[in-house]
Amino acid sequence: MDVRLTIDGHEAKAPKDMSLLDVVRRVGGEIPALCHHEGIAPIAACRLCLVEVRRPGRGEAVLTTSCDYPVSEGLEVVTASPRIRRHRAMNLQLLLPYAPDAPALHEIAESLGVTAPLFAPVTGAPLPGCILCELCVRVCAALGYHALAAIGRGDHKRVGPPFGRSVATACVGCGACHEVCPTGCIAMEDTATTRRIWGRELELFTCRRCGKPFTTVAHRTVMVARGDIPAESCDLCETCRSRDYARRLAPVR
Amino acid sequence: MTARLAGPRALTRYREALTRARDPGRRVVSVCVGTGCRANGAREVYAALRAQAEKHGVACEEQSRATGCLGFCQCGPLLSVAPEGIVYQHVRVADVPEIVERTLLGGETVERLLYVDPATGRPCRTEEEIPFYHRQQRVLLRDNALLDPTSIDDYIALGGYSALCRAFEMGPVAVLEEVKRSGLRGRGGAGFPTGRKWEACRDAAGDLRYVVCNADEGDPGAFMDDALLEGDPHSVLEGMIIGAFAIGAREGYVYVRQEYPVAVERITRAIDQARDLGLLGESVLGSDLSFDVRVSRGGGAFVCGEASAMMASLEGRRGVPRRRIIHLSERGLWGRPTNLNNVETWANVPQIVLRGADWFRSMGTERSTGTKIFSLVGKVNDTGLVEVPMGATLRDIIFGIGGGIPGGKGFKAVQTGGPSGGCLPAEKLDTPVDFDTLVAEGSMMGSGGMIVMDEDTCMVDVARYFLRFLASESCGNCTSCREGLWRLRDLLGDIAEGRGTRDTIALIEELADTVKATSLCALGTSAVNPVLSTLRHFRDEYLAHVDDKRCPAAVCKALITFSIDPDACNGCTLCAARCPQGAISGEKRQPHTIAPELCIKCGICRDVCPRDAVRVH
Incomplete structure (x- = not known):
């Protein structure tokens, strides 16, 4: 069921209960966010996707995060008032000391007119560059591995292998966490035969056709076991797999 | 093991047998x-x-x-x-x-x-x-003196579980109406009307409902819920059974913190005893109600007292609050309608059912009915647990019941509502303590913590203390709360240590505004209360720290110096003997002096001086 809402005065339509952030972005609006992924349930951690919403008959506009806000009929949304920009800027200032060189943060800083950092860079963080968006933890869980966790709370919170272990024993080295990290702080190093990630050293799997290593043996084993894609495709790198698919297209009748 | 009681009449006979045997x-x-x-x-x-x-x-x-x-x-x-x-x-x-x-x-x-x-x-x-x-009105705490909390017989002999029988006579609809009419509001802090909460849960779609007791009391210095669970566990349990009857719940949980081992043991034992007597389990007291309760132990995270975080924790997940699009009463524990009330709220239920809504309304104020237990601690003569009707003034509680400030010192402030409460100054002593007035004054009821501070308390130091607690107890989800609170703590540290300027105060206010406006749960949005309320009521003290580098209460070590008044000192040498730094010198029977470069400002000299000759500036 679609609902109608207005975004900065423009009318829009969207499926009911869809994330407001996704709706705004789909109609071309810009809202900064560092912890959001359309395919993963929101946790509203970064507090940058702030907007003002007013529900019909509900009086004043309220400040809220948009990623975890489901759209409803008649919603009036403002995506960039002075109040919104002020709070976004402060929350960004709180994250900047952890990843002062990350392009994703700089881009947002620029859009908010943040020129000088309020606080000095934080040194000695358990995972330098990490802004605790938990995208790595969540994407890992969403893919069914649960190799990572948020650990501790308050100013001691960090992400990494569960229970503070040094090695993520359940990690298969798929690299999804490395891929989604907004600050690029998750180290993943491939040598000729192995991949190093989260304290693990995993043997690489080479493409049966072209011989290029494209994932880890452990990851390939899981892919085969899950059967989401034909087993023989699991042995091919992305390029060879595409070629294989193209070759196997059924003839047009 | 005693046989299960077949019905209310069997319970009455059981009680009669107990009282007959007791002189x-x-x-x-x-x-x-x-x-x-x-x-x-x-x-x-x-x-x-x-x-x-x-x-x-x-x-x-x-x-x-x-x-x-x-x-x-x-x-x-x-x-x-x-x-x-x-x-x-x-x-x-x-x-x-x-x-x-x-x-x-x-x-x-x-x-x-x-x-x-x-x-x-x-x-x-x-x-x-x-x-x-x-000067108190002890409704909930009254029986603590009269019963052995490990004995269900003691509770029953005092009339225990007769409220449940009364509830069965009334029927679930009338029970809920009575609770609604009593005006009982949640004692955990939010003050939401209990009857309305029950109603929403009862009317929610679904065949399995839960009632949960929030016993995750984590405020520093507060022990109201602990005292009830340790002292009168069956009153809480009876409240839950009545609630389950009114709502139509089959299962209940008591979420109690692991750090309350005695409370865990008492409530666990109470549940077992009640089950043995047929007050829990299939067909409670021979009725159609089937209800059982389990104890779930919390790991001591303050944030797990927050409803959505508690549900996550009960489900075995990390205790992190989430936005509640759909209310707990419709979709709570394992996605089912759930009614969560605090220990003290549950303990009020049997009394309301037994004595009626009108009796309950006769205590307290129009909008905050009944009594409330406070843990009265800090710089007050008679610390302890006090129970007063809602609307009693801070002065009644602190001076009337608590006997005022020790050592003839002046009253400076009282913090109500736990770590995220606000500090109210002497001008606010006549504030009636009820849900709405406290919020209007920039503080809150919370679950009933009350920390009294005397003139020797530095408000910057107090704010810093609470921010330290909250910064470590934030779940760490929201940037604003996780990062903002420790930044605030450190900015307050700058002020306490003499590095603060007026800009520091301005930054604190700006940052606190964002933490309050943009954090997800009540921990974050209220965590800035200690700093904002002290800035509001004790701004001069902040200014003395930043402008004059002076701590008026002589607490902040970086801003004070110790010296000995030569006119008052008789050279007894006690201070010199006790000084851990050897910073004090002087001849016997001659005035002593403190070497400032050696002094660590521990205050031992001041404490031991029989003539009050040690000065702090």
């Missing part, structure tokens, strides 16, 4: 082994009492009991003697033989163990004569 005139000595008294050696006193009584051939099982908190923690270990109602304070093991011989056996009073009213100088023999007690 109301028989003397019983109760030793408070609540948190405060336990720390003061009450368990040893109780053991000595049992041993001594046995020596005299007294039937210990019937004539001595260890009870939950009696409230007057300042004077513990406390011992009370029924039926006379004699109260002894600061009881030591050495006092026990005399108590047994003169009071338990002889019916006499041991005068030297009585509390002396400092106002009149007269010894107080019974609770009624002690100002701390007679």
Whole structure:
């Protein structure tokens, strides 16, 4: 069921209960966010996707995060008032000391007119560059591995292998966490035969056709076991797999 | 094991049998082994009492009991003697033989163990004569003195579970209406009308409902819920059973923090006893109600007191709050309709059912009905647990019941509502304590913590203390709360350590505004209360720190110096002998001096000086 809402005065339509952030972005609006992924349930951690919403008959506009806000009929949304920009800027200032060189943060800083950092860079963080968006933890869980966790709370919170272990024993080295990290702080190093990630050293799997290593043996084993894609495709790198698919297209009748 | 009671009449017969076997005139000595008294050696006193009584051939099982908190923690270990109602304070093991011989056996009073009213100088023999007690209205805490919390028989003999029978007579609809009409509001802090919460849960779609008791009390200095669970666990359980009956719930949980081992043990035992008697399980008291309760232990994260975080924790997940699009009463624990109430809220339920909504409404104010338990701690003469009608003023509680500030010092502030509460100054002492007035004054009811501060308290230091707690107890999800709180803590540290400027204060205010406006749960949005309320009411003190680099209360070490007044010092050498740094020198019987470069400002010299000659600037 679609609902109608207005975004900065423009009318829009969207499926009911869809994330407001996704709706705004789909109609071309810009809202900064560092912890959001359309395919993963929101946790509203970064507090940058702030907007003002007013529900019909509900009086004043309220400040809220948009990623975890489901759209409803008649919603009036403002995506960039002075109040919104002020709070976004402060929350960004709180994250900047952890990843002062990350392009994703700089881009947002620029859009908010943040020129000088309020606080000095934080040194000695358990995972330098990490802004605790938990995208790595969540994407890992969403893919069914649960190799990572948020650990501790308050100013001691960090992400990494569960229970503070040094090695993520359940990690298969798929690299999804490395891929989604907004600050690029998750180290993943491939040598000729192995991949190093989260304290693990995993043997690489080479493409049966072209011989290029494209994932880890452990990851390939899981892919085969899950059967989401034909087993023989699991042995091919992305390029060879595409070629294989193209070759196997059924003839047009 | 006793047989399950077949119905309300069987319970009545069971109670009659108990009371017949008990002689109301028989003397019983109760030793408070609540948190405060336990720390003061009450368990040893109780053991000595049992041993001594046995020596005299007294039937210990019937004539001595260890009870939950009696409230007057300042004077513990406390011992009370029924039926006379004699109260002894600061009881030591050495006092026990005399108590047994003169009071338990002889019916006499041991005068030297009585509390002396400092106002009149007269010894107080019974609770009624002690100002701390007679100014209270103890509805929930009353039975703590009368029962052994490990005995369901004690609870039943006092009329326990008759509210449940009454509820069965009334039917679920009438019970819910009665609770609604009573005006009872959630004692955990939010003050949401309990009846409306129940109604929403009852009316929510779904066949399996849960009732949950929030016993995750985590405020520093607060122990109201602990005292109820330790002292009268069946009253909480009876409330939950009645709630389950009204709502139509089949299962219940008590979420209690692991750090309350005695409370965990007591409520677990109470549940087992109730199940054995047929008050829990299939067909409660022969009725159509099937309901059982399990205990779930929390790991001590303050944030797990927040409803959505608690549900996550109960489900075995990390205790992190999430936005509640759909209310808990419709989709709570495991996605099912769930009703969550605090310990004290549940404990009120049997009373309301038994005595009626009108009786309940007769206590308190129009919009905040009933009584409320506060843990009165800090710089107040009589610390302890107090129960007063809602609407009592801060002055009634702190000066009337608490006996004012020790050592003739001046009152400076009181913090209500736990770590995220606000600090109210002397001008606000006549504020009535109810849900709405406290919020209007920039503080809150919270679950009932009340920390009194005297003139020697530095408000910057206080704000910093609470921010330190909250920064480590934030779940760490929201940037604003996780990062903002420790930044605020450090900015307050800058002020306390003499590095602050007016810009620091401006940044604190700006940052606090964002933390308050953009954090997800109540922990974050209220965490800035200590700093904002102290800035609001004690701004001069902040300015003294940043402008003059001076701590008016002489607390912030970086801003104070210790010196010895040569006119007052008689050269007794005590300070020099005790100084851990060897910073004090001087000839015997000559004024001493402190070497500032060696002094670590520990304050020992000031504490030991018999002539008050140590000055702090």
